Amino acid sequence: xxxxxxxxPLKAAGLALxxxxxxxxxxxxxxxxSQAPLTPEQRKAVTDLIRETILKNxxxxxxALVELERRNTVAQADAQRNAVAAEKARITDPATSIVxxxxxxxxxxxxxxxYNCGFCKRAMQDVTALTKAxxxxxxxxxxxxxxxxxxxxxxxxxxxxxNQLQGQKYFEFHNKLMGFKGRVNAAKALEIAKxxxxxxxxxxxxxxxxxxxxxxxxxxxxxxxxxxxxTPAFIVGDEIVFGAVGEAALxxxxxxxxxxxxxxxxG
Numbered sequence: 228x229x230x231x232x233x234x235x236p237l238k239a240a241g242l243a244l245x246x247x248x249x250x251x252x253x254x255x256x257x258x259x260x261s262q263a264p265l266t267p268e269q270r271k272a273v274t275d276l277i278r279e280t281i282l283k284n285x286x287x288x289x290x291a292l293v294e295l296e297r298r299n300t301v302a303q304a305d306a307q308r309n310a311v312a313a314e315k316a317r318i319t320d321p322a323t324s325i326v327x328x329x330x331x332x333x334x335x336x337x338x339x340x341x342y343n344c345g346f347c348k349r350a351m352q353d354v355t356a357l358t359k360a361x362x363x364x365x366x367x368x369x370x371x372x373x374x375x376x377x378x379x380x381x382x383x384x385x386x387x388x389x390n391q392l393q394g395q396k397y398f399e400f401h402n403k404l405m406g407f408k409g410r411v412n413a414a415k416a417l418e419i420a421k422x423x424x425x426x427x428x429x430x431x432x433x434x435x436x437x438x439x440x441x442x443x444x445x446x447x448x449x450x451x452x453x454x455x456x457x458t459p460a461f462i463v464g465d466e467i468v469f470g471a472v473g474e475a476a477l478x479x480x481x482x483x484x485x486x487x488x489x490x491x492x493x494g
Contacts, residue, residue: 332365339371384416387433
């Protein structure tokens with residue numbers, strides 16, 4: 228029986244790993260480029276060789292899985308960068324955002340947050356510190372209520388409040404709402420809005436208005452297009468940063484964007 232020549236265990240594994248793992252005739256197409264189609268006997272011989280190779284060299288499978296994970300990570304990062312570029316205008320749209328810090332800042336830090344997110348509460352301290360320490364930083368806050376009806380209610384109040392309070396006054400309201408120890412809903416958000424000096428009757432009316440609901444729905448849809456699966460999620464430059472990574476990590480990315488236009492500068 229003629230048998231196709233295979234040079235080395237890695238090549239053999241690469242050609243037929245998919246066959247052995249049940250993915251079908253992974254070896255045959257590669258071999259068929261330079262040889263006639265394999266007979267059933269030849270395919271069995273390849274499968275047997277791959278089985279023997281993997282059993283003797285199981286690290287081949289581990290190496291392949293590591294490489295697959297690396298490629299998936301790179302592909303996901305590329306997809307997210309493309310999504311950020313495509314949605315750039317929507318990400319900083321003032322109709323669905325709150326801007327604090329320097330509105331004309333040379334670097335923009337965007338945060339998608341939920342008022343009932345524990346990690347967002349932790350990240351609030353980082354964002355506050357960065358804003359105070361960096362006079363050239365523009366911060367964009369986006370209500371992304373994904374943790375239930377209470378979160379949606381709180382965001383509707385917050386979006387309505389932004390029609391009355393701007394800049395530092397709004398940021399103080401935001402920090403008080405985010406800093407509340409416990410579940411935040413409409414009642415608690417209205418209480419904090421009143422303490423911040425907002426006209427509560429006007430807030431009650433505007434939180435039920437179509438533009439308010441549309442602004443939140445727009446941000447949630449935007450988050451879906453960006454592939455956001457949790458909060459907080461930050462955008463610095465063209466990179467999406469998931470989780471409360473800390474002030475130092477965010478500062479490093481901000482400084483890099485300022486230096487070279489990317490979150491990581493080479494050299």
